[in-house]
Amino acid sequence: MQGSRPRQFVAVLDFGAQYGQLIARRVRDLHVYSEIVPCGIPAAKLAAMRPSAIILSGGPASVYAKGAPQIDRGVLELGVPVLGFCYGQQIMAVALGGRVGHTERGEYGPARLRRQGSSRILGDTPAEQTVWMSHRDAVSEVPDGFVVTASTDGCPVAAMEDAGRRLFATQFHPEVRHTEHGTRMLRNFLFDVCGLKPNWTMEDVVQGMVDAIRAQVGSDRMILALSGGVDSSVVAALCARAIGKQLTCVFVNHGLLRKGEPEQVEEVFTTQFDIDFVHVHAEGRYARLLSGVVDPEQKRRIIGTQFWEEFFAVAQRTGGVRYLAQGTIYPDIIESGARKTSGQAATIKSHHNLIPFPQGVRFDLIEPLDHLFKDEVRALGEALGLPSHIVHRQPFPGPGLAIRIIGEVTPEKLEILRDADAIVREEIDAYNRRLFDETGVRDSERSVWQYFAVLPDIRSVGVMGDERTYARPVILRAVESSDAMTADWAKLPYELLGKISSRIVAEVPGVNRVAYDITSKPPATIEWE
Ligand code: XMP
Numbered sequence: 073m074q075g076s077r078p079r080q081f082v083a084v085l086d087f088g089a090q091y092g093q094l095i096a097r098r099v100r101d102l103h104v105y106s107e108i109v110p111c112g113i114p115a116a117k118l119a120a121m122r123p124s125a126i127i128l129s130g131g132p133a134s135v136y137a138k139g140a141p142q143i144d145r146g147v148l149e150l151g152v153p154v155l156g157f158c159y160g161q162q163i164m165a166v167a168l169g170g171r172v173g174h175t176e177r178g179e180y181g182p183a184r185l186r187r188q189g190s191s192r193i194l195g196d197t198p199a200e201q202t203v204w205m206s207h208r209d210a211v212s213e214v215p216d217g218f219v220v221t222a223s224t225d226g227c228p229v230a231a232m233e234d235a236g237r238r239l240f241a242t243q244f245h246p247e248v249r250h251t252e253h254g255t256r257m258l259r260n261f262l263f264d265v266c267g268l269k270p271n272w273t274m275e276d277v278v279q280g281m282v283d284a285i286r287a288q289v290g291s292d293r294m295i296l297a298l299s300g301g302v303d304s305s306v307v308a309a310l311c312a313r314a315i316g317k318q319l320t321c322v323f324v325n326h327g328l329l330r331k332g333e334p335e336q337v338e339e340v341f342t343t344q345f346d347i348d349f350v351h352v353h354a355e356g357r358y359a360r361l362l363s364g365v366v367d368p369e370q371k372r373r374i375i376g377t378q379f380w381e382e383f384f385a386v387a388q389r390t391g392g393v394r395y396l397a398q399g400t401i402y403p404d405i406i407e408s409g410a411r412k413t414s415g416q417a418a419t420i421k422s423h424h425n426l427i428p429f430p431q432g433v434r435f436d437l438i439e440p441l442d443h444l445f446k447d448e449v450r451a452l453g454e455a456l457g458l459p460s461h462i463v464h465r466q467p468f469p470g471p472g473l474a475i476r477i478i479g480e481v482t483p484e485k486l487e488i489l490r491d492a493d494a495i496v497r498e499e500i501d502a503y504n505r506r507l508f509d510e511t512g513v514r515d516s517e518r519s520v521w522q523y524f525a526v527l528p529d530i531r532s533v534g535v536m537g538d539e540r541t542y543a544r545p546v547i548l549r550a551v552e553s554s555d556a557m558t559a560d561w562a563k564l565p566y567e568l569l570g571k572i573s574s575r576i577v578a579e580v581p582g583v584n585r586v587a588y589d590i591t592s593k594p595p596a597t598i599e600w601e
Contacts, residue, residue: 074106076123076188076551077105077107077443078105078272078277078280078374079122079124080104080105080124080268080269080271080272081105081106081107081119081121081122081123082099082104082105082106082107082123082125082126082262082268082588083106083107083109083118083121083123083125083127084096084099084106084107084108084126084127084129085109085110085111085113085126085127085128085129085143085160085338085474086108086109086110086111086129086131086133086139087108087115087128087129087130087133087141087159087160087163088111088131088132088133089129089130089131089158089159092108092129093406093555093557094247095127095247096108096159097445097447097555098194098247098255098258099127099258099262100272100448101256101444102255102259102262102270102486103264103270103271103273103597104124104270104272105231105267105272106127107443109496110141110263111128111129111131111141111142112141112142112143112144113144113147113149113193114144114146114496115144115145115146115149115150115212117516117544118144118147118150119150123152124152124266125152125153125154125261125262125265125266125268126147126150126153126154126155126156127154127155127156127157127159127160128143128154128155128156128159128160128161128163128164128241129157129158129160130157130158130159130160130206130207130245131158131159131160133164134208135157135159135163135172135209136166136172136210141159141163141165142311142518143164143167143396144598145165147165148167148168148237148239149162151238151263152238152264152538153238153239153240153265153266154238154239154240154318154519155193155240155241155242155261155381156240156241156242157241157242157244157245157246157544158206158207158242158243158244158245160209161211161229161232161241161242161243162209162211162242162243164239164241164399165211165213165214165215165218165229165232165241168212168217168218168239169215169216169217169397170211170214170215170218171172171208171212171213171344172209172210172211173210173212173595174208174209174211175207175208175209175226176226177209177226177229177525178225178226179205179206179207179224179227180205180206180207180251181204181205181206181468181526182202182203182204182205182250182296183202183203183204183205183224183226183227183244184200184201184202184203184224184225185200185202185203185222185223185224185230185231185244185525186199186200186222186223186224186228187199187221187222188218188220188222188223189220189221189222189234190221190263191221191222192233192235192240192260192264192265193221193231193233193240193242193257193260193261193265194221194222194231194253194257194260194357194457195256195257195264196256197253197256197257197261197296198253198261201250202250202251202252202254203224203230203242203244203245203250203251203252203254204244204245204251204254205224205226205243205244205245206390207227207243210227210228210229210243211229211232211241211243212228212229214229214232215234217234217236217237218232218233218234218239219233219234220232220381222242222296226349227243229243230242230243230244230436231244233349233432237435237541238265238266240261240265240598244259246258249431252298260447262391263554273450274322274454274455275455277452277455278310278313278452278455279454280309281314281440282313282314283312283314284440285304285310285311285314285315285397285438286314286315286441288395288396288438289290289314289315289318289395289438291318291484292392292393292394292395292472292536293318293319293320293390293391293392293393293394293395293396294311294318294319294320294393294394294395294396294397294438295319295321295322295373295383295386295387295390295393295396295397296308296319296320296321296322296397296398297319297322297379297383297396297397297399297425298321298322298323298337298341298349298498299323299327299337299399299470300323300333300336300337300340300341300461301399301465301468302446302449302453302463302464302465302467303399303400303441303446303449304399305349305397305399305453305457305458305462306441306449306452306453306458306463307349307398307399307440307441308321308341308345309345309453309456309457309458309474310440310452310456311397311438312345312346312347312350313456317348319347319348319349319397320349320350320390320393320491321341321345321347321348321349321350322346322350322352322382322383322386323337323338323349323350323351323352324352324354324379324383324410325351325352325353325354325355326354326375326378326379326454326472326474327354327355327356327358327359327486328352328358328375328471328474328481328486329472329473330472330473330474330493330494330497331490331493331494332494333416334351334462338351340462344459345413350386352382352385352386354374354378355437355506357378357382357450358378359481359483359580360374360458361374361378362374362375362474362480362481363480364480365480365481366479366480366529368419368421368423368459368475369454370600371471371474371481371601372421372422372423372424372427372445372475372601373422373427375424375470375471375472375474375586376422376423376424376425376426376427376429376470376471377427379424379425380427380429380430380433380435381433381468383396383435384432384433384434384435387435393435394411394435394436395435395436395437395438396424396437396438397437397438397439397440398425398437398439398451399425399439399441399444400425400426400441401442401444401445401449402441402442402443402444402445402558403445403446403555403556404423404425404426404578405426405442406557407419407420407423408420408421408422408423408426409423419601420597421597421599423469423470424469424470424471425470430498432510445555446467446555446556447555448507449553450463450464462601464514465561466521466522466523466524467521469599473489473490473493474527474601475485475599475600475601476493476525476527476599476600477489477526477527477529478487478526478527478528478529478601479528480529484528484582488527488544488580488581488582488583489525489526489527489546491579491580492497492525492527492546492576492580492583493524493525495525495575495576495579495580496523496525496548496572497523497524499535499568499571499572499575500520500523500550500568500572503564503565504520511525520550520552520562521550521551521553521554521556521559521598522550522551522553523548523549523550523562524549524550525546525547525548525549525576526546526547526548526549526589526600527544527546527547527548528544528545528600530544530545531543531545532542532545532584532585534584534585536574536577536584537580543582543583543584544582544583544584544585545583545584545585545586546576546583546585546586546587547586547587547588547589547600548569548572548573548587548588548589549561549589549598549600550564550588551592551593551598551599554576556598558592558593558594559592559598560592560593561588561589561590561591569588572586573586579582
């Protein structure tokens with residue numbers, strides 16, 4: 073099952089855009105449900121999804137280039153309003169008989185837009201305004217029926233429309249914040265042109281999901297892959313509401329968790345929830361499977377596959393289990409390159425929950441959050457009444473510390489990393505509490521996404537108490553983000569960094585150095601593996 077799709081739905085056709093996710097986010101921020109679909113989707117298939125509106129994203133290609141992403145012209149003839157951005161404007165022009173050409177210099181960054189005539193998209197925005205451009209090609213001849221509604225110095229067709237057929241396009245990017253009135257343009261399209269209502273609220277989402285789970289599961293039994301993290305806890309609350317005692321929550325302890333974590337998860341789910349909870353001790357099995365393994369993707373595959381085996385073993389013991397629910401979210405799918413959304417996304421890393429089932433294992437999967445971003449999942453958790461310490465927990469990857477230990481995972485390295493990580497979290501948590509007391513601003517509001525320690529597979533020379541040491545460094549990673557698709561390193565105060573460093577070196581045997589990772593995502597990722 074996928075997260076159920078609401079009646080009002082905006083399809084974003086992805087032409088490989090840098091800003092593809094952003095378009096979907098901006099629409100959802102306006103309380104209209106939106107989803108990314110592959111650009112080459114046949115018109116009939118798209119029609120069957122019953123979109124209320126269609127947005128064509130930008131993309132890096134040149135429309136006439138060999139292999140450039142194409143559109144089924146029928147998409148533009150469904151009678152559903154369409155709005156194209158950048159490449160989306162160019163492909164719309166070409167598909168309907170217009171022309172695209174190379175401009176002299178291209179335009180990158182802010183540009184001054186001048187309106188001409190009336191426009192339903194530019195509507196009530198000023199006659200001159202700043203927009204965000206990023207292109208070399210541009211429409212040189214609009215298709216029959218279209219009029220030009222704005223231009224810039226470098227781009228004669230900066231916006232065009234055929235209001236009769238409800239086809240609109242801009243060369244610039246309204247979804248990017250630097251386009252001064254971009255949100256107003258999106259509103260004009262969604263609410264004025266398409267007549268949509270901003271009614272996609274979390275309460276609706278909860279009810280829709282609960283009904284869908286109930287309808288699908290019927291009287292069958294379900295087990296839920298529970299890690300204690302935000303996503304699986306939200307699914308637990310949803311499924312508990314939908315099917316109550318037909319649900320068993322299974323917490324697989326793979327021995328790769330942080331200090332004190334297994335005890336905390338067990339405590340929360342046995343005292344604060346009225347659900348069946350099973351704690352599986354799989355530490356030994358994981359240690360054996362991971363012995364000698366150094367490659368990150370291989371680690372991820374082994375861990376993910378063993379998760380399935382563990383859940384299946386519980387299902388066999390329980391009997392009558394058909395469904396497995398898990399907290400897969402939208403970015404997991406995008407970054408795993410699995411169950412491709414856009415047809416363009418590359419595999420960055422295989423998230424543990426998207427590894428295929430091994431032979432002999434069989435479940436029907438239920439993933440109610442597979443269309444939501446993390447902050448939307450948190451809002452859903454709040455709507456479900458989950459305690460704030462669960463809703464605002466930092467994300468922790470399913471493969472756990474195994475992907476924060478570079479190279480082979482050993483008991484010695486796990487112990488070092490656990491102790492160092494505990495200090496990192498303790499100090500930053502204390503700093504956040506002090507900051508909250510002083511300013512009233514919480515770390516989640518400062519968009520601090522995650523902070524943790526990483527153990528690389530190298531040693532370096534140091535001197536401690538007049539003795540030479542040849543020991544391990546620990547890397548500190550702290551990032552700010554709103555949805556983990558992009559992230560920036562957190563500008564933590566030097567004093568705090570210094571304290572963390574001295575404590576780790578003094579308190580964790582085997583560590584003689586601490587480094588701070590000051591790389592954003594992209595080009596790095598948040599985790600090291
Ligand atoms: P990256 O490292 O891809 O991480 O920038 C983005 C976010 O996803 C988390 N992450 C995972 N979560 N299973 C998960 O449940 C995984 O296999 C996995 N890998 C990365 C990571 O902690 C960050 O929040």
